[in-house]
Amino acid sequence: MKNLKNTPAGLGLGVALGLTIAVPVAAQTQNSADEAKIEEIFVLGERRAYQGNFDxxxxxxxxxxxxxxxxxQVGAINLDDALDLSASVARQNNFGGLWNSFSIRGFSGDINLPxxxxxxxxxxxxxxxxxxxxxxxxxxxxLKGPRSALFGRxxxxxxxxxxxKRPKFETGGYIRGTIGKWKQARLEGDYQTVLGANENVGLRLVGFYEDSDSFREPAESEKVGFYPSLNWKVSDQTSLSYDLEYTSQELPFDRGVVYSEDxxxxxxxxFVGENVPIETQVIGHQLELQNNFDDNWSFLGGVGFRETSLEGDAFESQFGSRQTYFLNGETVSRFFRSRDFDSEYFVLRGELAGEFQxxxxxxxxxxxxxxxxxxNTLVIDRFRSRFGGDINALTPSDLASDLILEIDNPVYGANxxxxxxxxxxxxxxxxxYGIYIQDQIDLTDQLQVRIGARFDDFEQDLTNFLASPATTITSSDDRFSPQFGAVYQVNDGVSLYASYGEGYRQQTGQDFQQNQFDPNITESKExxxxxxxxxIYKTxxxxxxxxxxxxxxxxxxxxDDRPAATAVGxxxxxxxxxxxxxxxxxxNLEFENNLSFWISYAYTDAEFSNSFADVDGFGFTIDSGDPVIxxxxxxxxxxxxxxxxxxxxxxxxxxxxxxxxERNGFVGSDFILPDYTTVRLFSEIKPIDKLSLRLDVDNLFDETFYTNSFANVWVGPGTPRRWRFTATYSF
Known part of the structure; x- marks a missing residue:
């Protein structure tokens, strides 16, 4: 078996947001040199929870x-750019650009949360x-497939x-500046050093600032983030790390474009919104303790606390008969919502890991x-226009008071x-809370089996302050989630595997009749x-x-697209x-001639396996075999x-x-988002030591495409051709 430092289990940085336990620092079969390398990794705090001592x-x-x-290499700046690298991941409705939302293997999580x-x-x-x-x-x-036996929810x-990024007990860093199309200006930096008389404390400071307009004028954004971290070598066996996450952003609320069959x-x-930014902020803390008892057993524990907020006004395209674009293709009718969201998230975790015979x-x-x-606290106020389908009855005054925007000559700021x-x-x-265990057993030199299980116990309290008096609904549930796997190593370079796992996820919110949702249950096989x-190969x-x-x-x-539901929210x-x-x-291929390839392909057939029609007979109908959005x-x-x-x-x-x-763009309808292909190019050169210059061109052929949809009135348009020039100075 390879030493841990050269495997995915030994790369990356340690867990911080909770309490976990790492894997044995060294297997008994490894030599002393390997043990020293692994111990160094442990002391530096570069261990990760769940991963285990596995190639x-x-x-x-x-x-x-x-x-x-x-x-x-691919010029990824945000999470969406990075997720596009995996063909198993598809973009989902991103709440007007205010959070990250994606599906893996065809399925996403809660459609009302990131x-x-x-x-x-x-x-x-x-x-x-x-x-x-x-x-x-x-x-x-x-990390694809059945994970709930360890990761839980x-x-x-x-x-x-x-x-x-965490301290690596060295001194150095970089400053990077980027300018791009639509007045993009971005500055980021990364610096780390060692502190203390014994140089046993590592400090790393990472941050960025970005200001940018958009191809959808007058939308613009401003972002700032700061992510310092500390790592203290308490002893040869123990380390303590701390991470701070701070991000503040002013973003346009952009529901995208509207589609009509005509x-x-x-x-x-x-842009069918208004130039009134939404303000978001996050402050997060992560504290992690790692301790190695001996060569075979170790503990990783931690605690995390994260506060977030979202506040601002939004102008969003109307649905159904209230949408004027369906009637004339010249105007978009909108409604108004003011939001004040806050959340606090606390995590505590402890994990013990090791090996024995x-x-x-x-x-x-x-x-x-x-x-x-x-x-999680949600406060929303809403205004809906009076328009109900008679476009000829609209007067100039109605256009302003009813929040209707003319496409050829948009006038912003009227109301x-x-x-x-x-x-x-x-x-x-x-x-x-959850309790979990996993055991991977070497039956022979080539055959291993994995057995795991998790028990979860949940409680949910939902208080509706609009009710008079305020009402609180409480529910609770528990679930046992098993996991099984087997691996057969054909030789040192090839293995075959199979796995099965069950997942359990509590679902937030309630339906329009104020009923809480039962948990979502998943079964995965691969x-x-x-x-x-x-x-296998030398080259x-x-x-x-x-x-x-x-x-x-x-x-x-x-x-829920029923009129009874959409009339309320x-x-x-x-x-x-x-x-x-x-x-x-x-x-993921790297050749000796400095040529590298990243290739990811996925065929995913995600569909409903039952038929569903709303009981009132007003809204959509889902038939067995209909595609998932x-x-x-x-x-x-x-x-x-x-x-x-x-x-x-x-x-x-x-x-x-x-x-x-192509993809379904509106559940229960035949609205289809078209397929698309985009091409990107980059070049980079280092004219002098420590300085690199880079040019990126995205969507080279200026493809018109649409990345995601919630409905035919909320469709996310892709970015037209753009360029970015970046200079990086390392020190």
Missing amino acids: DLENPTADQTMSEELLL SGFLVNGFNAGRGFGGPRDLVGIESMEV GEPGGTVNLVT FGFSPRDV TGQLRHRVTLGMDYDKFD LNPIAGANTNRNEVLKG IGLKMDLGE VEGSIGLTLFQVEQSNFLVN FFSIPAGEAESTGLEFDA NSPEHQFNIQASKGLSLGGMPASIGGGIFYTD
């Missing part, structure tokens, strides 16, 4: 790791801190984990428990403060093949993976069951890079092709 070929799961080098990605192994997608910037991220992992198709999509450069069998065990509490009435005022508190090319490094999967869900939530409704089956191919059947991403020398100066060139198949 990638030993894991019965399909994982993708996007290194910092790859993220820089997707539940992890940071250093702990949930950080909850809350309203705005879309995630990558400046403080060392690497990103897409994750998304149904898999988990995304961001690994943050008039097509409204122009992608016409029973006879000839080697056991690698992870045992842990966690507790979390999510406190920024309509009289809005209370629409939502509720507080929701979700509390839960079989796959993995290859470590470095063990290439990297990995190849091929996977067949099936994911089944029950109590699947969709948008926007709600979800459980639509029953859905199933996703597919095939994935992933490759925003889930393309085919998706692939190919990136290539070539290192070379120009006049003695190091340089590189490269580019990529990203393809997304």
Whole structure:
């Protein structure tokens, strides 16, 4: 087995947002040199929860790791850019650009909250801190398939984990500046050093500032983030780390374009909102303690607390008969909402991991428990126009008072403060604890089996302050989630695996009749093949993976489009069951001639497996076999890079092709988002030592495309062709 430092289990940074326990620092079969390397990794705080002391070929799961080098190579600045690298991930409705939302293997999580990605192994997608910037991220992992036996309350198709930048007990850093189309100006920095008489404290300071207009005038944004971290070597066996997350953003609320069968999509450069930014903020703290008891057993524990807020006004396109664009293709009717969202998220976690022998069998065990509490407050006021379908009855005064925007000659700011009435005022508190265990057993030199289980206990309190008097609904539930896997190592470079896992996810909110939702239940199965090319060929490094999967869900939530529901607000409704089956191919290749490739392809058939019709007979109907929203059947991403020398100066060139198949854009309808292909190019050169200059061109052929949709009146347009010039000085 390779030493831990050279495997995915030894790369990346330690967990911070909760209490976990790491894996044995060294296996008994490793020599003293390997043990020293692993001990160094442990002391530096570069261990991660859940990963275990496993080579990638030993894991019965399909994982993708996007290194910092790859993220820089493709010019990824935000989480959406990075997620496009995985063909198993598809963009979902992103709440007007105010958070990250995605599906894995065809399924997304709660449609009314950001997707539940992890940071250093702990949930950080909850809350309203705005879309995630990558400046403080060392690497990103897409962990596909059944994970609930360890991760617990994750998304149904898999988990995304961001690994943050932490001190490496060295001195140095960089300053990077970017200018781009639409007045983009961005400055970021990363500096680290060592402190203390014994140089046993590492400090790292990472931050950024960005100001930019948009191709959808007059939308503009301003962002700032600061992510310092400390790592203290308490002793050779113990380390303590702290991370701070602070991000403040002013963002346009942009529901996108409107689509009509008669008039097509409204122009992608016409912003149908108003130039009144939404303000988001997040302040997060993560504290982590790691301790190695001996060569085989270790503990990782931590606590995290995260506060987020979202506040501001929004002008959004109307639905159904209230939408004037459906009648004339010349105007867009809108409604107004004012929002004040706050959340607090607390996590506590502890994990013990190690290994032992029973006879000839080697056991690698992870045992842990966690507790979390999510406190979520939503206040919304709303104004809806009087317009109900008679476009000829509109007067110039109506155009202003009814918030109707002319597409060819948009006039903004006519009525920024309509009289809005209370629409939502509720507080929701979700509390839960879990206990989990996993044991991977070496039955022979080639065959390993994994057995895992998790028990969760939840409680949910939802208070509606609009009721008179205020009412609180309380519910509770518990769930046992098993996990099984098997790995057969054909040789040092090839393994076959199979796995099964069940997931359990508590669902937030309520339907328009104030009923809480039952939990979402997931069953996942997959079989796959993995290859470590470095063990097979002398001229290439990297990995190849091929996977067949099936994911089944029950109590699947969709948008409730019934008039009775939309008259009150926007709600979800459980639509029953859905199933996703597919095939994935992933490759990460590096050749001796400085040529590298990243290839990711996925075929995903995600559809409803039952028929559903609302009981009132007014809204949509779902038939068995109908596609799940925003889930393309085919998706692939190919990136290539070539290192070379120009006049003695190091340089590189490269580019990529990203393809997304057509997708359903509105549940229960035949509205389809068209497929699209985008091409990007980049070049980079280092004219002098420590200075690099880079040019990116995205969407080279200026493709008109649409990335996601909530309905035919909320469709996210893709960015036209743009350029970015970046200069980086390292020191």
